[in-house]
Amino acid sequence: MASLTAPTDRTQIRAAIFLALAMAATVGGALGFQYLGGFIPCKLCLEERIPYYVGVPVMVLAAISAGLRWPPVVTRVLLAIGGALMVWSLYMAVYHSGVEWKWWPGPTDCGAVEAPSTGGKGILDSLNTFVPPACDEAAGRFLGLSFAGWNAVASLILAGVAWWSAFRRKCD
Secondary structure (H helix, E strand, O other): OOOOOOOOOHHHHHHHHHHHHHHHHHHHHHHHHHHOOOOOOOHHHHHHOHHHHHHHHHHHHHHHHHHOOOOHHHHHHHHHHHHHHHHHHHHHHHHHHHHHOOOOOOOOOOOOOOOOOOOOOOHHHHOOOOOOOOOOOOOOOEOOEOHHHHHHHHHHHHHHHHHHHHHOOOOO
16 A cells, blocks of 8 residues: 555546546436436435535546645645545435435435415415425335435445545655
8 A cells, every 4th residue: 555645646646537527427326316307305315415415526636636646645645535425325325225215314304294284375475485305215226226326326325436446655
């Protein structure tokens, strides 16, 4: 295992570019399912996106650092931060998946609530009332995994790539 000060090579720039694109594609896919597919995200779904929103610019900065040959410690620390962000994402995705499978309870402020009545008023008076989806109900499953489950898979892979590239020795 290399130290953070070991020289960098093309591995780090390629990994940083890959991670920036993969993180952007992952969160972009979630946004696509939301805005194009009509899948309304719950509170936990929205929180799972935060590591990606932070991670994409960090990985772009890591790619710039590697490309401009900044001190190796800068590039490697940025890649390690990307790995830490994906571990955070993995934790949140596993937690959310467990809530969906009813293995443990979710947050108390994230669940199905009854739609408020119009109180004798018209439908236009209740337009600003939004009832978010429940965190313990998967919007859908593909090959047995929900969106949160697939996020766990993606986060695990991206964390592995980030950590591997952050601590990989330079080839001689």
